[in-house]
Amino acid sequence: MLGDGSLERLKREGRIVVVGASLAGLRAAETLRAEGFEGSLTMIGDEPHEPYDRPPLSKQVLLGRAAADRTALPRLRSVDATWRLGVPATGLDMAAGRVRLADGDEVPYDRLLIATGVRARAWPREAEAELDGVFVLRTRDDSAALARRLEEGPKRVLVIGAGFTGSEIASACRERGLAVTVAERGAAPLVGALGGVVGAVAAEMQREHGVDLRCGVMVTALEGDASGRVRAAHLSDGSTVETDIVIVSLGAIRNTEWLAGSGLGAGPRGIACDAGCRAFDIRGIVTDDIYAAGDVARSPHPLFGYQFLSLEHWGNAASQARIAAHNMISESTDRIPHMEVPAFWSSQFGVNIKSVGVPSLGTEVLISQGALRDHRFIGVYGYQGRVIGAVAFDQARWLPFYQELIETTAAFPPPFPTVDRRSDGQRPVDADFPDPSVPTHGPTVTLGGYSPADRRMTFTPAH
Amino acid sequence: MTQSLLHQILDYANRANPYPLYEELRKRPVHHDDGGPYVVSTYYEIRSLLHDPRISSDVRNLASTAGDPLAEPAQEEESTLPPGFLRLDPPEHDRLRRMTNRPFGPPHSPHRVDGMRGELRDIVSGLIDGIGDPGRMDLVEQFSYPFPVTVICRLLGVPREDESRFHTWADTLAASLDPDPDADPTERGKGAHDARMQLGMYLAGLIEERRRNPGDDMLSQLATATGEDGSMTTMELLSTAALLLIAGHETTVNLITNGMLTLLRHPDVLQRLREDPQLAVPVVEELLRFEPPVQLVPQRTTLADIEVRGVTIPKGASLWLVLASGNRDPQRFEDPDRFDPDRRDNQHLGLGSGIHSCFGAPLARLEAQLALSELARRLENPRLLEDPPPYRQNAVLRGPRHLHISCDGIRP
Ligand SMILES: Cc1cc2nc3c(=O)[nH]c(=O)nc-3n(C[C@H](O)[C@H](O)[C@H](O)COP(=O)(O)OP(=O)(O)OC[C@H]3O[C@@H](n4cnc5c(N)ncnc54)[C@H](O)[C@@H]3O)c2cc1C
Numbered sequence: 001m002l003g004d005g006s007l008e009r010l011k012r013e014g015r016i017v018v019v020g021a022s023l024a025g026l027r028a029a030e031t032l033r034a035e036g037f038e039g040s041l042t043m044i045g046d047e048p049h050e051p052y053d054r055p056p057l058s059k060q061v062l063l064g065r066a067a068a069d070r071t072a073l074p075r076l077r078s079v080d081a082t083w084r085l086g087v088p089a090t091g092l093d094m095a096a097g098r099v100r101l102a103d104g105d106e107v108p109y110d111r112l113l114i115a116t117g118v119r120a121r122a123w124p125r126e127a128e129a130e131l132d133g134v135f136v137l138r139t140r141d142d143s144a145a146l147a148r149r150l151e152e153g154p155k156r157v158l159v160i161g162a163g164f165t166g167s168e169i170a171s172a173c174r175e176r177g178l179a180v181t182v183a184e185r186g187a188a189p190l191v192g193a194l195g196g197v198v199g200a201v202a203a204e205m206q207r208e209h210g211v212d213l214r215c216g217v218m219v220t221a222l223e224g225d226a227s228g229r230v231r232a233a234h235l236s237d238g239s240t241v242e243t244d245i246v247i248v249s250l251g252a253i254r255n256t257e258w259l260a261g262s263g264l265g266a267g268p269r270g271i272a273c274d275a276g277c278r279a280f281d282i283r284g285i286v287t288d289d290i291y292a293a294g295d296v297a298r299s300p301h302p303l304f305g306y307q308f309l310s311l312e313h314w315g316n317a318a319s320q321a322r323i324a325a326h327n328m329i330s331e332s333t334d335r336i337p338h339m340e341v342p343a344f345w346s347s348q349f350g351v352n353i354k355s356v357g358v359p360s361l362g363t364e365v366l367i368s369q370g371a372l373r374d375h376r377f378i379g380v381y382g383y384q385g386r387v388i389g390a391v392a393f394d395q396a397r398w399l400p401f402y403q404e405l406i407e408t409t410a411a412f413p414p415p416f417p418t419v420d421r422r423s424d425g426q427r428p429v430d431a432d433f434p435d436p437s438v439p440t441h442g443p444t445v446t447l448g449g450y451s452p453a454d455r456r457m458t459f460t461p462a463h
Numbered sequence: 464m465t466q467s468l469l470h471q472i473l474d475y476a477n478r479a480n481p482y483p484l485y486e487e488l489r490k491r492p493v494h495h496d497d498g499g500p501y502v503v504s505t506y507y508e509i510r511s512l513l514h515d516p517r518i519s520s521d522v523r524n525l526a527s528t529a530g531d532p533l534a535e536p537a538q539e540e541e542s543t544l545p546p547g548f549l550r551l552d553p554p555e556h557d558r559l560r561r562m563t564n565r566p567f568g569p570p571h572s573p574h575r576v577d578g579m580r581g582e583l584r585d586i587v588s589g590l591i592d593g594i595g596d597p598g599r600m601d602l603v604e605q606f607s608y609p610f611p612v613t614v615i616c617r618l619l620g621v622p623r624e625d626e627s628r629f630h631t632w633a634d635t636l637a638a639s640l641d642p643d644p645d646a647d648p649t650e651r652g653k654g655a656h657d658a659r660m661q662l663g664m665y666l667a668g669l670i671e672e673r674r675r676n677p678g679d680d681m682l683s684q685l686a687t688a689t690g691e692d693g694s695m696t697t698m699e700l701l702s703t704a705a706l707l708l709i710a711g712h713e714t715t716v717n718l719i720t721n722g723m724l725t726l727l728r729h730p731d732v733l734q735r736l737r738e739d740p741q742l743a744v745p746v747v748e749e750l751l752r753f754e755p756p757v758q759l760v761p762q763r764t765t766l767a768d769i770e771v772r773g774v775t776i777p778k779g780a781s782l783w784l785v786l787a788s789g790n791r792d793p794q795r796f797e798d799p800d801r802f803d804p805d806r807r808d809n810q811h812l813g814l815g816s817g818i819h820s821c822f823g824a825p826l827a828r829l830e831a832q833l834a835l836s837e838l839a840r841r842l843e844n845p846r847l848l849e850d851p852p853p854y855r856q857n858a859v860l861r862g863p864r865h866l867h868i869s870c871d872g873i874r875p
Contacts, residue, residue: 350570368516369516369553370553370554371554374554376557397514397816397817397818397820398514398516398817398818399514400510400511400514401511401514401515401516404511416517416766416767417517417766417767418516418517418766419516419517419518419519419520419521419552419553419766420516420552420553420554
C-alpha cells in the first residue's frame with residue numbers, strides 16, 4: 001500500500017463502518033474525522049439511542065441525581081456520519097467486505113471497526129430471569145427502569161454479585177436509604193479485581209454502611225409470586241432473602257456472537273487483535289482492514305508480558321478507539337501501538353477507588369501509603385519482583401507516581417519510605433486472589449465453536 | 464555560569480522577565496550546584512515530582528538549608544503556631560485539608576464558591592466604582608489588593624466592621640513575605656510579629672464567638688465540625704485560617720495584576736474579553752500558565768535517593784520545582800512564550816499538582832475571571848503608564864508592586 005496512493009484515496013472517498021455506537025465507536029469516529037478522513041462513515045448500533053455514557057448509570061442515575069436519558073456522551077467534534085441506530089449487525093462477510101444488518105441491509109466497507117462491547121450476563125434460569133423485579137444493569141434503559149423501581153421504595157433490594165457494578169448499585173441503594181442484601185460467591189466484594197486483602201476493606205465499607213453482605217454464598221433460585229413478581233431468593237446456605245428487587249451483577253458477556261462463522265478470531269473472550277487494534281482471523285493471521293476497540297477487544301500488552309488483556313475500562317475504550325481509528329487510515333510505518341497503562345475508577349460508599357496497571361495479575365500487595373483501617377490507602381501489587389498494579393482508596397492524587405513505577409517495571413516491593421509514616425509496616429503480603437480456575441461470582445457460560453453448525457452455549461453452574 | 468543562573472533568578476534585576484533565565488535553566492532539567500538546592504525546571508519532571516511520595520513538604524523533614532538561597536531564616540513567631548497543612552505530610556496534611564475542604568467544596572459544600580458569585584461581583588463593582596481619578600490609578604492598591612482580602616473576610620465570616628483591621632494585618636503579613644532590601648529587617652520583623660499576634664488573638668476571639676453562635680461561614684463550620692476526622696483544635700484552626708488568609712490572598716493579587724498587565728500587552732485579547740466575558744475562563748487558565756503567581760515551589764525535601772533524568776537527587780536534598788519554567792517548556796507546550804487563550808489541552812502547573820495542589824483554586828479562578836472581565840468591560844481605553852511596572856522583591860510569589868494605568872473613563 002505504501003506510496004501507491006491508495007491510502008489517500010481511502011481517506012478521500014473510502015467507506016468506513018463502525019459497529020457498536022457507544023463510547024469506543026464515537027471516539028473512533030471523531031478521531032477519523034479529526035485526522036482527515038473525508039469518506040463515508042456509517043455508525044451501526046443496536047441500541048436506539050445516540051452514544052451515551054455508562055459509568056453514571058450505576059452511580060448518579062440510581063441516586064436520582066441524573067436522568068438516564070441525560071447521559072449522552074459529549075461530542076468532541078462533529079462526525080458527519082450515517083447513523084443506523086436500533087439495528088443490530090448480524091453478520092460479517094470478510095471476503096466481500098460487508099456487514100449484514102438485522103433488517104436485511106448490507107453495508108459495504110473498506111475498513112471496519114468492531115466496538116460492540118459486552119452485555120450483562122443474565123440470570124441463567126430463564127423463567128426466573130423474566131420475573132418482574134429482576135434486573136441487570138448495562139444499558140441506559142436498564143438503568144432508567146431500575147431507577148424508577150427504586151423510586152417506588154422497595155422493601156429490600158438483593159444484589160447478586162459484588163464486583164464493581166454490584167457494589168456501586170448496593171452503595172447507591174444504601175444512600176437512598178433502601179435495605180440491601182448483597183450475595184457474593186467469593187470471600188469478599190471486588191475480590192476478583194483487587195484480591196482478598198483489599199476486598200476485606202470493601203466488605204467493611206459495605207457493612208459499615210448497613211449492607212447485609214453475605215459472602216461465600218450463592219443464590220440458587222429466585223422465587224416469584226402468583227402475579228409473576230419476584231418475592232424471594234434462596235441461597236446455598238439454606239437461607240432465604242425476601243426481596244422485591246433483584247439485580248443480577250454477574251459480569252459480562254462479549255458481544256461477538258454475530259461474528260460467528262465469519263472467519264474472524266472472535267469468541268467468548270473477545271476479539272483478538274494486535275497492539276495496533278487490527279483483528280486476527282481464526283487462523284491467527286492479522287487482518288488489515290478490520291479493527292477492534294473497547295470492551296470487546298483483547299490485545300497483547302507489551303508491559304504485561306504480551307498477555308492478551310481484555311479490559312472493561314472506560315479509559316481503555318476511549319484510547320483504543322483513537323488508536324484503531326488512527327491506524328486504520330495510516331501507512332504501516334505511522335501506526336501506533338496501544339500501550340496505555342490500564343486505569344479504572346469506581347465510586348462507592350463515599351470512597352473514590354482508582355486503579356492503574358493490572359492489580360489482578362499481582363500475587364502480593366503492599367500498603368505503601370495510608371492505612372487499610374481508614375479505608376484510605378494505596379495498595380501496590382507485585383508480580384515476580386516488579387510492580388504490576390496499584391489501587392488507591394481516596395488517595396488518587398498519588399497514582400501517577402505508581403503508574404510510573406509500573407511503566408518502568410520498578411522493583412517490588414518498592415525499597416523507599418514514603419511521606420506517610422503510618423503505612424502498614426511496609427511489608428508485602430499475599431494479595432489473596434481467588435484461584436483463577438474458580439470463578440468468583442456466578443456461573444460460567446462459555447460459547448463453543450465458530451461455525452453456526454457447532455455453535456453452543458455451555459452453562460457451568462457455580463458450586 | 465550555573466551558580467550565577469540561580470542567583471540571577473533571585474536577582475531583582477530580572478524580576479520583570481525571568482523567562483529567558485528559565486529557558487537557560489531548562490537546558491539542564493536538574494540543576495545543582497555544590498551545597499545548593501536541586502532545581503527542576505522541565506514540565507514532565509516537575510509534574511512527576513509533585514506526585515512523588517518520596518518528597519516531603521513537612522518542615523520537620525526539611526533538609527539542612529545551608530546553601531539554599533531561598534531558605535527561610537528560622538522565624539521565632541512560627542513556633543507559636545503549628546504549621547498549616549501546606550507544610551505537612553500525610554496523614555496530618557490529609558486530615559486537615561479534608562476538614563478544611565468540607566465547608567469549602569464538593570462533595571459536602573458543592574455550592575460554596577459558586578454561591579459567592581453575586582457577592583464577589585458586588586465587591587468588584589464597589590472597588591471599581593471607588594477608583595476615582597481614571598487618569599492615574601494604581602490597580603494593585605485600589606483593586607487587586609483589597610479584593611481578595613475582602614473575599615477571605617466574607618468567607619471566614621469576619622464581621623464587616625472588622626474588615627478594615629483585618630486588611631491592615633493582612634497587608635503587614637503579606638509585606639513580610641516579600642523581603643524589601645531597603646527596609647530595616649528588625650523593624651519589619653517586629654511589625655510582622657505584632658500583626659501575627661494581633662491577628663491570632665482576633666481570630667481566636669472570633670472562633671470562640673463562632674463556637675457559641677455558629678453562622679454559615681467557613682470559620683463557624685470549621686469550629687463546630689465533628690465528623691469522622693474529629694474536630695480541629697483551636698491551634699489547628701488558627702493555623703488553617705492563617706494559611707487561607709496568606710496563601711489565598713498573596714496569590715490572587717498577583718494573578719489579577721499579572722492578568723491585567725498581560726491583557727494590556729495583548730490589546731486584541733483585551734478587546735475580545737470586553738466583547739465576550741465568557742472568554743475570561745480560558746484567559747485565566749492561560750494566565751496561570753503564562754504568568755503563574757507562584758513561580759516556584761521551594762521547601763521540599765527528598766526522603767530517599769531519587770533519580771531524575773540521569774541525575775540522582777540524594778536523600779535529604781532540598782528541592783525547588785520551578786513551576787513557571789515548566790509552564791513554558793516547549794517539550795510540553797507549543798509556542799510556549801505566546802499568550803494564547805485559545806490554547807487546547809492547557810494542563811499547566813500554575814496551581815501545582817498532587818496533594819498540595821492549590822486548595823483555593825476554584826475561588827482564585829472565579830475571582831480572577833470576574834475581576835478581569837469586569838475591568839475589561841468598565842475601563843475605557845486603558846493604558847499602561849509604565850512598562851514594565853515596578854515588581855515586588857519576591858521571586859517566588861512574583862508580581863508587580865504597583866500597576867499604574869490610566870483610562871479615558873469608567874463605564875457604569
Ligand atoms: C453500569 C456501568 C458502570 C461503569 N462504570 C465504570 C467506571 O466507573 N469506570 C470505568 O472505567 N468503567 C466503567 N464502566 C465500563 C465502561 O462503561 C465501558 O468500559 C465502556 O462503556 C466500553 O465502551 P465500548 O464502546 O467498548 O462498549 P459499550 O459501551 O458496551 O458499547 C457497545 C455498543 O455496541 C452495541 N452492540 C452490541 N452488539 C451489537 C451489534 N451486533 N450490532 C450493533 N451494535 C451492537 C451495544 O448495544 C452497545 O451500545 C461501567 C460500565 C457500566 C455498564
